[in-house]
Amino acid sequence: MHMRRRHQFVLLAAAVVAAMLPSPAAAATSTQVASGLDSPRGITFVNGRMLVAESGHGSTNASDCFFGGPGAGTVCIGPSGRISRPSTVYLAGCVAGRLGVMLDWLPAIVRLIAR
Numbered sequence: 001m002h003m004r005r006r007h008q009f010v011l012l013a014a015a016v017v018a019a020m021l022p023s024p025a026a027a028a029t030s031t032q033v034a035s036g037l038d039s040p041r042g043i044t045f046v047n048g049r050m051l052v053a054e055s056g057h058g059s060t061n062a063s064d065c066f067f068g069g070p071g072a073g074t075v076c077i078g079p080s081g082r083i084s085r086p087s088t089v090y091l092a093g094c095v096a097g098r099l100g101v102m103l104d105w106l107p108a109i110v111r112l113i114a115r
Contacts, residue, residue, distance in 0.1 A: 034086030034099050039110075049085055056080030056108030065112070074112040081106030 059078025082104035
């Protein structure tokens with residue numbers, strides 16, 4: 001009798017655990033709302049509008065780059081950071097993301113990684 005109760009308890013515990021596991025249908029989905037971002041680093045919402053902080057790419061001018069020391073590699077500094085406001089527009093029944101730049105020419109410091 002004691003073993004039968006133990007088996008029932010194990011079966012009940014297994015059923016509870018199985019019921020708590022997420023089902024494949026409950027998987028999270030994502031929707032792309034913008035493209036063309038330059039190294040996005042964070043998002044926030046202000047008055048219901050999404051703002052994206054972009055770190056930029058530093059500079060494409062070789063004179064703006066220097067060796068940052070052992071382990072740091074090459075570091076480039078330039079005005080390529082910005083704050084953007086992605087918005088969704090509907091054109092001819094299709095959803096298209098549009099990117100509005102709120103503030104640009106922010107300083108960007110980027111460490112280049114040799115490949």
